Structures are given as C-alpha cells and as structure tokens.
Amino acid sequence: MTTETFAGPQDFFQAQLRWHWIEIAFWLAMLLPFVLTPNYLVLASQIAITALFVLSLDLILGFSGIVSLGHAAYFGVGSYTVGLVSKWGWGEPLTGLLLGGIAAGLFGYLTSFIIARFRHLALIMITLGIGLLLVEAANSASWLTGGFDGLQGIHTWRIFNTFRFDLYGYTAYGYSLAVLFVVFLVARRLIHSPFGLALRGIRENGQRMPAIGAATGQHIRTIYTIAAIIAGIAGATLAETTETVSLESLGFQRSADVLVMLILGGTGRLYGGLLGAIVYMVARDQFSGLNPQYWYFWIGLLLIAVVVLLPNGILGGLTLLARRLKVAS
Amino acid sequence: MSENALATQGVNKSFGSLIVASDIELTLPRGVRYALIGPNGAGKTTLINLITGMLRPDAGRIFLDDEDVTSLAPEQRVRRGLVRTYQINSLFPHLTALESVTLAVCEQRGVARTWWRKLSVYRDEVDEAHHILSSLMLAPVCHRPTRELAYGQQRLLEIALALATRPKVLLLDEPAAGVPRDESKELFAAIAGLPRDITVLFIEHDMELVFRFASRVIVMVGGRVLVEGTPQEIASDPQVRAVYLGKTAGALKHG
Numbered sequence: 001m002t003t004e005t006f007a008g009p010q011d012f013f014q015a016q017l018r019w020h021w022i023e024i025a026f027w028l029a030m031l032l033p034f035v036l037t038p039n040y041l042v043l044a045s046q047i048a049i050t051a052l053f054v055l056s057l058d059l060i061l062g063f064s065g066i067v068s069l070g071h072a073a074y075f076g077v078g079s080y081t082v083g084l085v086s087k088w089g090w091g092e093p094l095t096g097l098l099l100g101g102i103a104a105g106l107f108g109y110l111t112s113f114i115i116a117r118f119r120h121l122a123l124i125m126i127t128l129g130i131g132l133l134l135v136e137a138a139n140s141a142s143w144l145t146g147g148f149d150g151l152q153g154i155h156t157w158r159i160f161n162t163f164r165f166d167l168y169g170y171t172a173y174g175y176s177l178a179v180l181f182v183v184f185l186v187a188r189r190l191i192h193s194p195f196g197l198a199l200r201g202i203r204e205n206g207q208r209m210p211a212i213g214a215a216t217g218q219h220i221r222t223i224y225t226i227a228a229i230i231a232g233i234a235g236a237t238l239a240e241t242t243e244t245v246s247l248e249s250l251g252f253q254r255s256a257d258v259l260v261m262l263i264l265g266g267t268g269r270l271y272g273g274l275l276g277a278i279v280y281m282v283a284r285d286q287f288s289g290l291n292p293q294y295w296y297f298w299i300g301l302l303l304i305a306v307v308v309l310l311p312n313g314i315l316g317g318l319t320l321l322a323r324r325l326k327v328a329s
Numbered sequence: 330m331s332e333n334a335l336a337t338q339g340v341n342k343s344f345g346s347l348i349v350a351s352d353i354e355l356t357l358p359r360g361v362r363y364a365l366i367g368p369n370g371a372g373k374t375t376l377i378n379l380i381t382g383m384l385r386p387d388a389g390r391i392f393l394d395d396e397d398v399t400s401l402a403p404e405q406r407v408r409r410g411l412v413r414t415y416q417i418n419s420l421f422p423h424l425t426a427l428e429s430v431t432l433a434v435c436e437q438r439g440v441a442r443t444w445w446r447k448l449s450v451y452r453d454e455v456d457e458a459h460h461i462l463s464s465l466m467l468a469p470v471c472h473r474p475t476r477e478l479a480y481g482q483q484r485l486l487e488i489a490l491a492l493a494t495r496p497k498v499l500l501l502d503e504p505a506a507g508v509p510r511d512e513s514k515e516l517f518a519a520i521a522g523l524p525r526d527i528t529v530l531f532i533e534h535d536m537e538l539v540f541r542f543a544s545r546v547i548v549m550v551g552g553r554v555l556v557e558g559t560p561q562e563i564a565s566d567p568q569v570r571a572v573y574l575g576k577t578a579g580a581l582k583h584g
Contacts, residue, residue, distance in 0.1 A: 009427055009459035012472055013449040194435040194451060195444035197424075201432050204421035211381070211419075212433040213407035213494050214441065222442065 041169030048176035054273035056230035062268030065203035070131025076250030078235030083245035100236025108228020150246030172241040266313025334528035340389030364543035410497030430458035433493035501531040
C-alpha cells in the first residue's frame with residue numbers, strides 16, 4: 001500500500017497526521033449550505049449532529065472493532081440531560097453540551113465494564129439490550145421524561161448571549177457544525193496517538209494484545225467512555241437546536257440508522273462516517289419527498305447496492321477510484 | 330536478581346479426563362537456551378500457555394525471578410518480562426511492521442493509554458521499534474502492512490514483537506514453523522544472537538536445529554517431563570530413544 005519512502009522512521013507517523021488538501025476542501029464545502037441551500041439549514045444542522053453521532057460509533061466500531069446496536073442510548077442520555085436541565089431553568093447551550101457529555105460518559109463508563117468482557121455477536125445482544133432497557137425506563141418514568149409524549153418546555157438560551165436559535169437554522173447549523181469540527185479535531189488527534197494505535201491493534205487482533213503486555217479491557221473501557229461522551233454531546237446538540245426530546249432519541253431505530261450510515265460511508269476512516277451521514281440523510285430527505293409512503297424501499301436498495309459494489313463503503317470506493325486514476329495518469 | 334529466571338512447581342492441568350500437564354517441575358537458569366521437544370500432543374504448547382497465563386493450571390505455581398506470578402493475568406506477566414510467540418502467525422494484518430512493533434514498545438513503556446499526544450512525538454519509542462526491526466533484518470520492509478510480508482518475515486516479526494516487550498524469559502512456540510529449511514537456519518541465527526541475559530525456551534521439531542542452538546533440552550511425553558539434560562545426554566538417553574525417538578534415534582547423532 002505504502003510505496004513512499006520516509007527519511008526516518010518517525011516521518012511515517014508524521015505524514016499520517018498531515019492535513020490533506022481534500023480534508024480542507026471537505027470542511028470548506030461544509031460551509032456551502034449557508035450560501036447554496038439556505039432553505040435546508042435545518043436539515044444541514046441535523047446532518048452535522050448525526051455525523052457527530054456516527055463519528056462516535058466509528059471510534060468504537062471502526063477503530064476498535066466493538067460492535068454496537070444500542071449506541072443511541074448514550075445519545076439519548078445526552079438529549080434528556082440537556083432537556084431536563086433546560087426545563088429546570090438552565091438553558092445555556094455550552095454548559096448544556098458539557099452536562100450532556102458528562103451524563104452520557106458516566107453511563108458509558110458504567111456499561112463499559114460489561115462491554116469490555118465480550119465481543120462480536122454477544123456484544124450486539126448486550127448493546128441492543130442496554131438500548132431497549134433505557135427506552136422502557138424512560139417510557140415508564142414519564143413523570144421525569146414526559147414518557148411517550150416527550151419532554152416539554154425546553155428553551156435554549158442565546159449562544160454567548162448573542163446568537164439566537166432562529167427558525168431558519170442559521171444559528172443551529174453554525175453551532176452544530178462548530179461542535180462537529182471541534183470534536184472531529186479531538187478524534188483525529190486521538191486516532192493518531194499511541195492509544196489510537198493500541199485501538200487498531202485490538203481491532204486487528206484482540207487475542208494477541210495481552211501477549212504484548214496490553215491491558216485490552218482497560219483500553220476498551222476508555223474508548224467506550226469517550227465514544228459515549230461524544231454521543232452524549234451529539235444528543236445534547238440535537239436537544240438544544242430542536243428544543244424537543246422524545247423517546248425516539250434513545251430508540252432502536254436511531255441505533256440502527258447510525259450503524260447503517262457508518263457502514264455506508266466506510267468504517268475506520270473518520271470521514272467515512274461523515275460522508276455516510278450526509279448521503280443517507282440527503283437521500284432520505286429526497287426519497288421521502290419523491291415518494292412519502294415507500295421511501296424506505298429506496299433506502300434499502302441504496303444499502304444493498306453500496307455493500308455489494310463497495311465493500312469498504314463509499315469512502316473506500318472513492319479511495320480506490322482515486323488510486324486507479326493516479327496509476328492511470 | 331536471582332539465578333533462576335523461571336520456575337514451575339507441580340503444575341497440573343487436565344481437560345476432563347485428558348491430562349495435558351502432570352506435575353511439571355522446571356527450573357530455568359538465567360540466560361540459558363532451552364529446547365522443548367516431544368511428540369505431537371505431548372503438551373508443549375499447553376505448557377507455554379500455562380506458564381504465560383493463557384491457561385490456568387488446576388494446581389501448581391509459576392515463578393518469575395522467584396516471584397510467584399501464578400495469579401497474574403497474561404498481560405501483567407508480559408510486563409514483568411515473561412513473553413511468548415505463537416506457532417501460527419498471530420499478528421496485526423493491516424498494521425505495518427513499524428506500527429506493530431511501535432505499539433508493543435508503547436505498551437511496554439506504559440504510554441499506550443495516552444490519547445492526547447501525537448505518535449510522532451514519541452521519537453524514542455519509534456526509534457527503538459525501528460532498531461529492533463533492523464536487528465532482525467526487517468527495516469527495509471517496515472512500512473509494509475504485515476499481511477503483505479513474506480511468511481518468513483512474518484515469523485521474524487513475531488519475534489520482533491516479543492523483543493519489544495523487553496523480555497527476561499522468551500518462550501518461542503515453533504519459531505520456524507512453516508519456514509523453508511534454509512531460511513529457518515537464518516531465523517535461528519537471529520534467535521541465537523539475542524542478548525545473553527534473556528532466557529530462551531523454544532519448541533522445535535528439527536533435531537539438527539535443536540542440537541545446534543540449545544544448551545539444554547527438555548523432553549515431554551504425554552503431559553509429563555520425561556527427562557532434561559544437555560543435548561549429548563538427551564541423545565544417549567535410552568528412555569528418550571525408546572519412548573520418543575524410537576526408530577529415528579539415528580538422526581540424533583547428526584548434531
């Protein structure tokens with residue numbers, strides 16, 4: 001794969017962290033909706049939040065090989081935390097993010113002790129179970145969560161006391177995009193750290209890790225907690241920008257959707273998840289406009305097509321294409 | 330530091346009615362090169378699994394530097410210097426050789442939990458990894474993903490990973506398994522060139538290699554240690570001839 005030569009052994013690791021022009025172009029393109037599609041900023045904001053959520057799943061699934069079908073649990077904890085705090089009279093958005101992240105992180109840390117003991121199929125069952133438990137708990141505690149009707153009376157204050165969350169989503173998109181970008185920078189640093197390398201080791205061969213002295217369980221608990229914090233921040237951002245929280249934020253559908261988006265975009269590549277979120281959410285928006293009743297039909301078709309034709313997701317396919325073009329030229 | 334790097338005391342293990350280790354008593358002095366031989370199913374790999382903690386013994390104790398490590402998890406034993414390699418390549422297919430060994434060095438130095446600093450900051454760790462790869466003639470291919478390396482190179486990478494953990498005792502499970510004969514000599518030359526203070530125990534079927542590279546030999550049969558001695562003693566031992574080597578006893582005189 002790597003045919004380049006490096007002057008010293010360190011240069012190899014240095015090169016991995018360097019910003020590629022495509023990355024810069026990608027983030028600049030994320031600003032385009034402000035100019036090109038100002039009527040779609042609400043959707044754009046939801047895409048940015050979802051992309052953040054997918055990023056969090058990529059850290060555990062794509063980089064560490066921990067499968068989850070209940071990741072919405074942490075998203076929902078973040079949402080409900082912000083919603084409740086706002087209902088009780090504190091609607092400051094940035095501290096809201098912090099609280100959402102902390103609450104989800106605590107829940108993630110507690111559950112990580114179970115997660116670290118299992119792999120593969122067992123993990124799917126356990127994470128699914130955690131998700132279902134939480135939905136029913138939130139449903140039955142309707143005095144706190146509003147149950148099936150969702151949480152009422154959320155109000156988010158202005159950001160820095162200046163930017164009001166407007167109806168068209170200007171503030172919402174700017175805010176969501178900023179949160180996404182900051183967390184992305186943290187995640188990017190993380191995967192190029194010694195810890196990030198250890199995670200890839202776990203993904204590649206978890207059995208081998210103890211034989212090089214690695215405390216695999218400890219690594220898994222750490223990354224699971226970090227991923228839960230990020231999921232919580234994503235959930236908090238959604239609650240703040242939409243000023244609603246419902247059971248749907250915790251539900252199985254969200255857990256399944258996020259997994260689909262990640263696989264669609266390509267796992268273990270950071271940008272794969274972002275791309276997956278964009279493609280999936282835009283496709284869903286377009287298909288549901290085209291055919292309100294049967295739009296999942298097209299989503300299903302898209303899924304099968306991508307997995308059959310591009311086993312490493314859309315980003316995997318694009319990388320392959322770019323390499324072929326390079327060779328051809 | 331004590332004279333003995335590794336010792337086992339009355340180690341027993343059985344799976345149901347199948348006894349795979351029976352009263353294993355071993356004492357490995359520091360720096361000695363041991364070969365562990367025996368017919369298939371004698372319990373050689375099982376013994377390595379028991380010593381390294383991949384399997385729990387039913388009874389008995391394991392000492393590293395006279396310290397009881399029986400209750401420690403495998404990774405804790407590795408951090409104290411009790412390290413193994415695998416008979417079947419057990420590597421990180423998509424990591425490059427340099428990444429794999431750097432990972433092991435980072436784990437050894439206790440920096441693998443750091444997630445907020447760039448890998449390229451850890452110059453010492455990367456240098457050490459590169460140095461280990463160079464010493465095993467892997468430097469030219471260190472930027473290749475592991476799965477693209479030749480089989481023999483992958484066997485060397487197994488050893489490189491073990492060395493990165495700074496072992497005191499190194500247990501090599503058939504290091505040359507599947508490697509063509511001429512290449513396996515190079516591989517054993519690399520093993521012979523390991524620092525003298527590392528105690529090495531290797532499982533090997535090729536008697537020529539055993540007699541050339543081991544200073545002492547342990548013979549296992551049916552889950553027990555049959556006899557232990559110098560290669561010359563083993564070659565002339567009537568028990569060994571009868572039970573293990575049988576008709577191929579003549580081959581022993583090669584070495």
